[in-house]
Amino acid sequence: MTPTPIAPSTARTYPSVNIAHKLSLLHEHWSQRVVAEMNDYQFKIAKLQGDFVWHSHADTDECFFVVAGELRIDLRDGAVTLRAGEMFVVPKGVEHKPFAQNEAHVLLVEPRGVINTGGEESERTRANDVWI
Amino acid sequence: MTPTPIAPSTARTYPSVNIAHKLSLLHEHWSQRVVAEMNDYQFKIAKLQGDFVWHSHADTDECFFVVAGELRIDLRDGAVTLRAGEMFVVPKGVEHKPFAQNEAHVLLVEPRGVINTGGEESERTRANDVWI
Numbered sequence: 001m002t003p004t005p006i007a008p009s010t011a012r013t014y015p016s017v018n019i020a021h022k023l024s025l026l027h028e029h030w031s032q033r034v035v036a037e038m039n040d041y042q043f044k045i046a047k048l049q050g051d052f053v054w055h056s057h058a059d060t061d062e063c064f065f066v067v068a069g070e071l072r073i074d075l076r077d078g079a080v081t082l083r084a085g086e087m088f089v090v091p092k093g094v095e096h097k098p099f100a101q102n103e104a105h106v107l108l109v110e111p112r113g114v115i116n117t118g119g120e121e122s123e124r125t126r127a128n129d130v131w132i
Numbered sequence: 133m134t135p136t137p138i139a140p141s142t143a144r145t146y147p148s149v150n151i152a153h154k155l156s157l158l159h160e161h162w163s164q165r166v167v168a169e170m171n172d173y174q175f176k177i178a179k180l181q182g183d184f185v186w187h188s189h190a191d192t193d194e195c196f197f198v199v200a201g202e203l204r205i206d207l208r209d210g211a212v213t214l215r216a217g218e219m220f221v222v223p224k225g226v227e228h229k230p231f232a233q234n235e236a237h238v239l240l241v242e243p244r245g246v247i248n249t250g251g252e253e254s255e256r257t258r259a260n261d262v263w264i
Contacts, residue, residue, distance in 0.1 A: 012210030016218040038193040038221045038241060041173065061170040067217070078144030085199070086148040089170045109170060109241065 019045065019067055023105050025132055030124055032108065032116055033132035044108040045132065052098040055118035062090045062110045069104030073097070151177065151199055155237050157264055162256055164240060164248055165264035176240045177264065184230040187250030194222045194242045201236030205229070 022035045022045050029049045036043040048071060064073060065087040072081045073088060074097040080088045090096045117125045154167045154177050161181045168175040180203060196205060197219040204213045205220060206229040212220045222228045249257045 010209060012207075014205075014207065014210055014212035014220065016212055016214045016220050018218045020217050036195070036219060036221050038195045039224070039243070041241075043195070043219070063168070063170045063175070073146075075144075075146065077142060078146055080146035080148055082148045085152050086150050087168060087175070088146065088148050089168050092171070109173075111171070 017043075019107055020105075022132055023047065023067065029103070030116070031126045031130075032128065033130055035107075035132060037112065040112050041109060042112050042129075044110075046106045046108060047103055048098055048100045048106055049103040050100065053117055053120065053122045053124050054095050054097045055120045055122075056093055056095045057090075057110075057114055057118045058093055060111050060114060061092050062114065063108065064088050064090070064098070065107040065109070067105040067107055069100060069102055071104040071106060072099045072101075074099060149175075151239055152237075154264055155179065155199065161235070162248070163258045163262075164260065165262055167239075167264060169244065172244050173241060174244050174261075176242075178238045178240060179235055180230055180232045180238055181235040182232065185249055185252065185254045185256050186227050186229045187252045187254075188225055188227045189222075189242075189246055189250045190225055192243050192246060193224050194246065195240065196220050196222070196230070197239040197241070199237040199239055201232060201234055203236040203238060204231045204233075206231060 017036050029047050032044040032046045034042045034044050066082040066084055068084050070083050072079050076095050115128050149168050158165055161179050164176040164178045166174045166176050198214040200216050202215050204211055208227050247260050
């Protein structure tokens with residue numbers, strides 16, 4: 001009787017999400033691209049340069065994590081400056097305006113469905129559920 | 133009449149959260165420290181070295197983002213290897229076991245209240261809501 005062959009290994013190599021690689025695929029400023037989901041939250045990359053619009057998110061906090069470059073987030077009563085490896089959570093309902101003198105690479109974390117310009121539609125408003 | 137003095141600027145400099153700095157304050161392997169909150173989610177740092185225990189989280193996905201070093205996450209049917217700047221989301225209910233040959237620095241994102249060893253209490257179980 002032919003011996004049963006040993007089953008081929010089914011060990012799977014799961015892919016990681018490499019943030020720098022994902023950023024290398026994005027060539028547009030202010031657009032966001034989803035790179036991962038966790039429950040009903042999304043991790044999104046963006047390349048920011050120049051001035052964004054003042055806006056707020058009525059229903060959620062929003063996390064900015066800077067991967068490269070420098071990002072200033074203006075708030076109505078001050079500002080925070082983020083460099084690579086630094087993060088800040090803008091509280092729900094707080095008006096903010098991102099600004100980057102030079103291109104900054106950012107990882108955003110927020111619930112699925114959040115619009116980048118918050119409650120205010122503007123020429124900066126972009127599709128909010130596109131994967132890369 | 134003395135002119136009214138110009139009000140001192142009230143512009144506030146908000147502090148960023150510097151992940152590498154926070155990690156420099158943590159001297160224990162496998163303990164988690166909260167560095168930021170977003171809605172009911174927490175960002176936690178940890179230094180991992182060696183083998184963790186198999187566990188799963190019945191109610192939530194869990195995000196691992198590697199800041200420095202290399203982390204392997206074993207799953208029952210394979211594994212994912214994460215290097216600095218790479219992330220992976222372990223789906224809800226999926227058994228996993230982190231392993232780091234050398235010390236790896238990690239940023240975790242998960243809902244507030246998640247126990248590091250999931251449903252299984254073990255000698256690796258640590259307090260889960262300590263800020264740094």
